[in-house]
Amino acid sequence: xxxxxxxxxxxxxxxxxxxxxxxxxxxxxxxxxxxxxxxxxxxxxxxxxxxxxxxxxxxxxxxxxxxxxxxxxxxxxxxxxxxxxxxxxxxxxxxxxxxxxxxxxxxxxxxxxxxxxxxxxxxxxxxxxxxxxxxxxxxxxxxxxxxxxxxxxxxxxxxxxxxxxxxxxxxxxxxxxxxxxxxxxxxxxxxxxxxxxxxxxxxxxxxxxxxxxxxxxxxxxxxxxxxxxxxxxxxxxxxxxxxxxxxxxxxxxxxxxxxxxxxxxxxxxxxxxxxxxxxxxxxxxxxxxxxxxxxxxxxxxxxxxxxxxxxxxxxxxxxxxxxxxxxxxxxxxxxxxxxxxxxxxxxxxxxxxxxxxxxxxxxxxxxxxxxxxxxxxxxxxxxxxxxxxxxxxxxxxxxxxxxxxxxxxxxxxxxxxxxxxxxxxxxxxxxxxxxxxxxxxxxxxxxxxxxxxxxxxxxxxxxxxxxxxxxxxxxxxxxxxxxxxxxxxxxxxxxxxxxxxxxxxxxxxxxxxxxxxxxxxxxxxxxxxxxxxxxxxxxxxxxxxxxxxxxxxxxxxxxxxxxxxxxxxxxxxxxxxxxxxxxxxxxxxxxxxxxxxxxxxxxxxxxxxxxxxxxxxxxxxxxxxxxxxxxxxxxxxxxxxxxxxxxxxxxxxxxxxxxxxxxxxxxxxxxxxxxxxxxxxxxxxxxxxxxxxxxxxxxxxxxxxxxxxxxxxxxxxxxxxxxxxxxxxxxxxxxxxxxxxxxxxxxxxxxxxxxxxxxxxxxxxxxxxxxxxxxxxxxxxxxxxxxxxxxxxxxxxxxxxxxx
Numbered sequence: 001x002x003x004x005x006x007x008x009x010x011x012x013x014x015x016x017x018x019x020x021x022x023x024x025x026x027x028x029x030x031x032x033x034x035x036x037x038x039x040x041x042x043x044x045x046x047x048x049x050x051x052x053x054x055x056x057x058x059x060x061x062x063x064x065x066x067x068x069x070x071x072x073x074x075x076x077x078x079x080x081x082x083x084x085x086x087x088x089x090x091x092x093x094x095x096x097x098x099x100x101x102x103x104x105x106x107x108x109x110x111x112x113x114x115x116x117x118x119x120x121x122x123x124x125x126x127x128x129x130x131x132x133x134x135x136x137x138x139x140x141x142x143x144x145x146x147x148x149x150x151x152x153x154x155x156x157x158x159x160x161x162x163x164x165x166x167x168x169x170x171x172x173x174x175x176x177x178x179x180x181x182x183x184x185x186x187x188x189x190x191x192x193x194x195x196x197x198x199x200x201x202x203x204x205x206x207x208x209x210x211x212x213x214x215x216x217x218x219x220x221x222x223x224x225x226x227x228x229x230x231x232x233x234x235x236x237x238x239x240x241x242x243x244x245x246x247x248x249x250x251x252x253x254x255x256x257x258x259x260x261x262x263x264x265x266x267x268x269x270x271x272x273x274x275x276x277x278x279x280x281x282x283x284x285x286x287x288x289x290x291x292x293x294x295x296x297x298x299x300x301x302x303x304x305x306x307x308x309x310x311x312x313x314x315x316x317x318x319x320x321x322x323x324x325x326x327x328x329x330x331x332x333x334x335x336x337x338x339x340x341x342x343x344x345x346x347x348x349x350x351x352x353x354x355x356x357x358x359x360x361x362x363x364x365x366x367x368x369x370x371x372x373x374x375x376x377x378x379x380x381x382x383x384x385x386x387x388x389x390x391x392x393x394x395x396x397x398x399x400x401x402x403x404x405x406x407x408x409x410x411x412x413x414x415x416x417x418x419x420x421x422x423x424x425x426x427x428x429x430x431x432x433x434x435x436x437x438x439x440x441x442x443x444x445x446x447x448x449x450x451x452x453x454x455x456x457x458x459x460x461x462x463x464x465x466x467x468x469x470x471x472x473x474x475x476x477x478x479x480x481x482x483x484x485x486x487x488x489x490x491x492x493x494x495x496x497x498x499x500x501x502x503x504x505x506x507x508x509x510x511x512x513x514x515x516x517x518x519x520x521x522x523x524x525x526x527x528x529x530x531x532x533x534x535x536x537x538x539x540x541x542x543x544x545x546x547x548x549x550x551x552x553x554x555x556x557x558x559x560x561x562x563x564x565x566x567x568x569x570x571x572x573x574x575x576x577x578x579x580x581x582x583x584x585x586x587x588x589x590x591x592x593x594x595x596x597x598x599x600x601x602x603x604x605x606x607x608x609x610x611x612x613x614x615x616x617x618x619x620x621x622x623x624x625x626x627x628x629x630x631x632x633x634x635x636x637x638x639x640x641x642x643x644x645x646x647x648x649x650x651x652x653x654x655x656x657x658x659x660x661x662x663x664x665x666x667x668x669x670x671x672x673x674x675x676x677x678x679x680x681x682x683x684x685x686x687x688x689x690x691x692x693x694x695x696x697x698x699x700x701x702x703x704x705x706x707x708x709x710x711x712x713x714x715x716x717x718x719x720x721x722x723x724x725x726x727x728x729x730x731x732x733x734x735x736x737x738x739x740x741x742x743x744x745x746x747x748x749x750x751x752x753x754x755x756x757x758x759x760x761x762x763x764x765x766x767x768x769x770x771x772x773x774x775x776x777x778x779x780x781x782x783x784x785x786x787x788x789x790x791x792x793x794x795x796x797x798x799x800x801x802x803x804x
Contacts, residue, residue: 016374017322021232022098023367024321027314027334028056029288030356034102034146035059036137036170038162039067039114040090041248042152044202046241047224047264049097054226054237055283058359059099060144063090064133064166066107066442069114069727073252073637074563075598078781080108081561081571084441085250088566091446093247097240101446102144104136112136116727117695118161119749125165133165135183137173142191145355147286149174150200150266158214158690159206167201174199174270192351197286199270209669212688218267221278226262236260249565252640252670290314290338293356298349306341310334310360317367324371328400331371332466335364365468366449369459372400378457378474380430385483387434392416392474394426394457401461401468409456409471410478411436430455432480439479441571453477479570484511484550485558486575494608494788495539497583503532506577511555513548522546539581543783546577582785585714586610587796593629595621595645597638600777602665602791606633609792621648630797631661636777639678640671649678656680657765661798666732666773675736680764683771686735686757693731694747694755701729702746702754710761710770710793711744717793721786730774733757740764741771768798 068083178195246254521536686692734757
């Protein structure tokens with residue numbers, strides 16, 4: 001964990017009194033604000049922290065994708081696994097600012113997913129399905145009933161296409177959510193039309209090292225300026241927001257702000273009633289509290305009196321902090337008066353406000369639980385899979401509650417029997433039927449007040465005269481997966497065209513296959529404890545997939561995505577052996593040192609090609625003999641992730657000048673890349689990256705120097721080598737560089753100027769530096785043949801193929 005993250009963690013530690021204070025803070029407002037974005041980490045954390053902790057509003061983040069098409073600064077997870085990690089990070093970020101999460105997309109197999117960087121909002125909406133994403137937003141508006149919606153980004157050229165699409169869809173949903181004729185099928189889900197009151201746009205630029213909004217932000221109609229600091233932690237709200245952002249560690253988010261200013265500027269674009277005029281407070285023209293509801297035009301008489309009295313009791317509970325007894329008495333009285341008001345609301349007022357009263361009662365129950373209970377925890381033990389039995393261990397310390405009961409919350413198909421019980425500690429045996437489906441990898445929502453996932457516990461009891469009920473989530477969710485996990489070693493093999501037919505030896509770890517499904521002509525035989533895979537005599541170029549069968553169905557590999565800053569999350573993938581047959585030659589006498597940052601599999605792919613590769617650790621970089629290598633390859637982001645590499649920069653430069661070949665894969669400007677010091681000759685990475693990337697994976701590639709050794713030795717690159725690329729061509733292209741660098745490729749997205757900083761190489765002393773900004777690592781993972789042929793060329797010794 002970085003120093004910034006450690007400092008944030010110490011500052012916001014939440015003991016019992018902080019939790020109680022937070023639960024009381026929820027009661028101060030009856031308003032809900034929804035912030036919309038396209039990816040985990042798009043939310044405006046500082047602003048949301050202020051609205052939640054300074055104003056007491058309920059905060060909801062509506063996120064359209066799981067971020068599965070992005071990058072990972074922590075480790076090798078990509079695509080589905082990265083989506084699992086970023087889902088967990090988003091939920092942790094939301095937990096830290098007490099926010100709900102409404103997921104609109106459900107992973108890489110859903111049409112609404114992160115398909116990689118997009119420069120165009122229209123293209124994004126076409127790929128997602130505009131009506132689909134608008135319908136899902138309307139459904140979220142009707143479910144959460146926000147009074148205010150605020151997209152994080154503007155729909156302007158120069159901004160990420162996903163951001164533009166979400167802002168456009170959020171505005172269209174504002175127009176439709178209150179219309180009964182729009183999406184009438186929502187009625188079957190128990191959802192009623194709901195008119196959002198205000199729609200704001202950010203009056204700040206979304207420009208950064210990644211984006212450069214071409215249009216200026218709209219004029220400011222509202223300045224939110226929050227005086228003072230958070231009462232529970234003493235931090236400014238922007239600092240609390242940074243603690244939330246720090247949960248997005250795979251994106252390198254979260255910094256300590258020594259002198260933050262809690263000020264945000266917004267533009268009121270749409271208002272349901274009245275003109276969108278300048279305001280002094282975001283709560284203007286809205287019922288901010290129960291007392292405001294009582295003063296509204298649709299609430300009168302006994303209802304208004306009950307709400308005013310409830311507000312007085314809530315204020316008294318807040319003033320009594322930390323006196324748990326006085327807090328409890330005041331909240332019980334407030335709940336009674338809210339229930340009186342709820343029972344007397346007429347139909348019109350009920351349509352507009354009953355959800356506020358029901359929410360307030362749930363929040364009061366949560367606060368009463370914090371005031372009367374010491375702790376509650378639930379732990380699932382065992383391996384949940386179809387046909388298995390697991391234990392649910394529950395500990396509840398609630399000395400202030402009477403008639404305490406713990407009831408497991410489980411799917412209907414699971415059997416549950418209490419097997420041991422004593423005050424404060426209950427254990428249940430949970431039977432999972434053999435027909436139970438596997439749990440999906442992507443939850444549909446997150447609620448910081450509990451009730452998440454398929455299982456948990458519900459604690460009931462009496463606080464004074466009030467019967468309360470709260471949901472407690474287990475420490476790790478109940479996730480039903482395959483009974484047996486299978487790991488193949490190796491799971492991917494390269495066969496070179498023209499080589500003699502030989503067996504591929506494969507070890508199976510975990511489950512034991514009963515048989516294999518293989519393409520015609522392939523043979524799989526048992527040999528001792530291993531399996532031997534025999535390709536046909538004439539192996540066609542391309543990828544062959546062989547599938548082990550376990551328990552009568554294709555085997556699965558179960559892994560847990562685990563990092564210290566998030567809760568462990570399981571991820572299930574097919575267990576398959578893939579064999580790539582391709583025409584590739586390797587450079588002679590290449591001895592390669594690989595410096596990985598943990599964000600790619602390039603080292604493993606080089607070994608699969610049959611290259612001589614050594615991983616370089618800290619000792620090797622500090623005191624090792626680099627001259628024993630012909631080539632050193634630096635992986636993605638490595639200068640930003642490995643201090644030992646940065647400290648060895650001068651040694652790497654000397655390695656080059658003395659005859660070595662240094663190959664650097666792409667880095668962001670923020671990855672410790674100093675244009676004047678990191679590379680052997682000046683090389684600057686383009687910023688904002690939107691202008692220095694090619695997102696079309698089929699964009700034509702022009703070879704500028706076809707006779708250059710890197711493109712002609714030992715494999716002559718042809719047009720076919722650029723076919724079949726996935727997601728995009730490249731990003732973080734170099735924008736300015738020393739004249740010594742030769743431009744080898746030119747490519748661009750349709751309608752844009754050619755970019756020539758994707759592959760550069762310069763002679764330096766007796767050696768060479770080559771910088772690659774194509775997404776080569778991703779193409780290797782996708783088994784694109786041309787990527788392996790290009791990789792073999794890139795790692796050749798500095799003078800090989802140069803005629804020397």
